Amino acid sequence: MLLSVENLQVSYDKIKALHGVNFDIDEGEIVTIIGANGAGKSTTLRAISRMVPVDEGTRMTFQDKDLLKYAADKVVSQLGISHVPEGRRLFGNLTVLENLKLATFARKDRENIVKDIERVFAIFPRLDERKTQKAGTLSGGEQQMLAIGRAFMSGRKIMLLDEPSMGLAPLLMLNVFEALKEINKEGTTILLVEQNARMALKFAGRGYVLESGNLVLEGPSEELLENPEVKKAYLGG
Amino acid sequence: MAFFLQNLVNALQWGSFYALIALGYSMVYSILMLFNFAHGDIFMVGAYIGFGVATGLMVLASLWAFTLPGWLILVLTILLSMFLTSFLGMFVERVGYRPLREAPRASAAITGLMIGIILEILILWGMGTQRVSFPSLIDTVTYNIGGVFITNKKIMIVAISLSFMLALHLFIKKTRWGMAMRAMAFDYVVVPLMGVSINHIARMTFAIGSALAAVAGILFGVAYPVLDPYMGIIFGWKAFVAAILGGRGSIMGATLAGFLLGFIEIFVAMIFPSTLRDLIAYSIVLLILVFRPYGFFGEPYSAKLRL
Ligand SMILES: Nc1ncnc2c1ncn2[C@@H]1O[C@H](COP(=O)(O)OP(=O)(O)O)[C@@H](O)[C@H]1O
Numbered sequence: 001m002l003l004s005v006e007n008l009q010v011s012y013d014k015i016k017a018l019h020g021v022n023f024d025i026d027e028g029e030i031v032t033i034i035g036a037n038g039a040g041k042s043t044t045l046r047a048i049s050r051m052v053p054v055d056e057g058t059r060m061t062f063q064d065k066d067l068l069k070y071a072a073d074k075v076v077s078q079l080g081i082s083h084v085p086e087g088r089r090l091f092g093n094l095t096v097l098e099n100l101k102l103a104t105f106a107r108k109d110r111e112n113i114v115k116d117i118e119r120v121f122a123i124f125p126r127l128d129e130r131k132t133q134k135a136g137t138l139s140g141g142e143q144q145m146l147a148i149g150r151a152f153m154s155g156r157k158i159m160l161l162d163e164p165s166m167g168l169a170p171l172l173m174l175n176v177f178e179a180l181k182e183i184n185k186e187g188t189t190i191l192l193v194e195q196n197a198r199m200a201l202k203f204a205g206r207g208y209v210l211e212s213g214n215l216v217l218e219g220p221s222e223e224l225l226e227n228p229e230v231k232k233a234y235l236g237g
Numbered sequence: 238m239a240f241f242l243q244n245l246v247n248a249l250q251w252g253s254f255y256a257l258i259a260l261g262y263s264m265v266y267s268i269l270m271l272f273n274f275a276h277g278d279i280f281m282v283g284a285y286i287g288f289g290v291a292t293g294l295m296v297l298a299s300l301w302a303f304t305l306p307g308w309l310i311l312v313l314t315i316l317l318s319m320f321l322t323s324f325l326g327m328f329v330e331r332v333g334y335r336p337l338r339e340a341p342r343a344s345a346a347i348t349g350l351m352i353g354i355i356l357e358i359l360i361l362w363g364m365g366t367q368r369v370s371f372p373s374l375i376d377t378v379t380y381n382i383g384g385v386f387i388t389n390k391k392i393m394i395v396a397i398s399l400s401f402m403l404a405l406h407l408f409i410k411k412t413r414w415g416m417a418m419r420a421m422a423f424d425y426v427v428v429p430l431m432g433v434s435i436n437h438i439a440r441m442t443f444a445i446g447s448a449l450a451a452v453a454g455i456l457f458g459v460a461y462p463v464l465d466p467y468m469g470i471i472f473g474w475k476a477f478v479a480a481i482l483g484g485r486g487s488i489m490g491a492t493l494a495g496f497l498l499g500f501i502e503i504f505v506a507m508i509f510p511s512t513l514r515d516l517i518a519y520s521i522v523l524l525i526l527v528f529r530p531y532g533f534f535g536e537p538y539s540a541k542l543r544l
């Protein structure tokens with residue numbers, strides 16, 4: 001087991017956003033958590049990357065290491081957990097290349113960095129064309145590619161993706177998911193959270209359904225796609 | 238014309254002090270959205286540390302009866318004092334500001350003022366009430382160039398200041414630490430997701446800013462060899478003005494604004510009675526801010542404060 005989350009609880013200003021969430025991810029898997037706006041999807045990812053404090057009773061391990069012992073930057077640099085945040089959050093004042101390089105800040109294997117940047121450019125040729133451009137000048141689709149590329153550079157054991165399909169035209173969305181498949185094939189485990197349930201379930205092998213801070217359903221994607229409740233609530237009937 | 242050029246030279250020197258101090262203000266403000274109001278006093282302590290190091294080196298040299306040329310003492314004093322003062326900056330960051338990173342900005346601001354007062358008291362306590370005079374490490378040589386009097390010290394002060402500014406500029410443009418600083422200025426919340434420790438970058442920024450303040454302090458001591466524990470207050474405020482005038486996130490802006498303040502002050506004093514100098518100079522600054530509320534190169538901070 002790569003990542004294990006047990007009884008995950010997070011509160012914002014004393015109001016619980018997650019009420020004890022449990023799930024596991026094995027190495028190499030693509031897993032999705034779907035849920036409506038406000039269900040707690042982003043909070044789950046923030047908790048794993050240690051960007052929000054968790055409540056008493058929470059246990060999270062990554063490769064049998066206690067995740068709670070790591071600060072946010074160490075989660076990335078020492079455990080290889082990367083996080084593509086909601087809204088991409090690129091550094092608009094840095095160039096495309098600088099955004100990618102910054103993500104390697106703490107990497108020890110400096111000899112591999114050039115090769116990895118080339119890999120990112122091979123997956124997303126559009127970024128190669130724009131590498132000296134400021135990230136703030138990219139289109140929405142290019143920004144999402146750069147956000148994924150940046151995560152690829154920072155840590156590659158597991159990638160946490162927060163609604164990468166948001167704001168993308170359908171064709172571009174397909175491109176992005178194709179690229180993610182490829183990254184997964186090369187050994188990166190993927191945890192994807194999405195409101196776009198159909199897309200996410202087609203992409204992932206397994207899924208969880210999150211409702212108001214509780215996981216209410218889980219199963220292989222094909223099952224969830226056929227589940228009447230999921231169909232009614234998330235797939236438009 | 239000679240009169241004008243004479244003032245230009247003086248303004249360059251005066252502006253160097255402001256610009257060097259303003260850089261520290263500006264960097265901290267850029268990456269942490271915080272005004273380090275102790276920074277003027279760090280400049281003051283830097284000057285005293287420079288005084289201590291220079292005196293110590295001279296005593297050592299005379300004890301062991303070898304001759305250290307004055308310029309070498311000055312170079313060693315600058316480097317050693319930068320090193321020592323950077324620890325003061327890191328200490329201030331760790332003890333004063335890090336615990337308040339999530340606190341309201343006003344709390345962090347008064348912390349800076351408190352630390353500043355503490356530094357003044359400590360120096361006052363340690364050095365006594367009388368002013369100390371900075372050792373004269375190099376002899377003044379005056380060149381008369383077409384009626385404009387330029388001293389070797391002025392040239393040196395401006396040259397050293399400009400070199401450090403250029404070095405900082407390159408550091409921020411070219412290195413990954415500089416890149417991390419720029420990223421933090423844009424959206425500091427996301428920076429840990431890049432595997433970068435915010436604490437490390439904050440500590441480094443305080444270290445660099447304080448080291449530059451020490452350079453300003455020593456150069457000030459070379460030009461005006463009288464130090465007193467309150468010398469940092471006015472300089473601090475004016476450098477703060479320069480940092481704001483330059484615009485958040487802009488090293489270039491802070492540098493230019495520091496020099497601009499120097500020029501405005503010197504040239505206002507050239508025309509008007511010197512008692513009116515600051516009144517007129519800072520009315521000009523206010524006027525500039527009315528037309529450019531974010532300063533010369535600043536932009537509104539747009540990033541969200543949470544992930
Ligand atoms: N920074 C925050 N401060 C306070 N409440 C928050 C914050 N972020 C999220 N919440 C609340 O936590 C709950 C879960 O939010 P979130 O994890 O963003 O959901 P999702 O990503 O599924 O849309 C929501 O009720 C939201 O209002």
Ligand SMILES: [Mg+2]
Nearest residue numbers: 041042043086
């Ligand atoms: Mg969300």
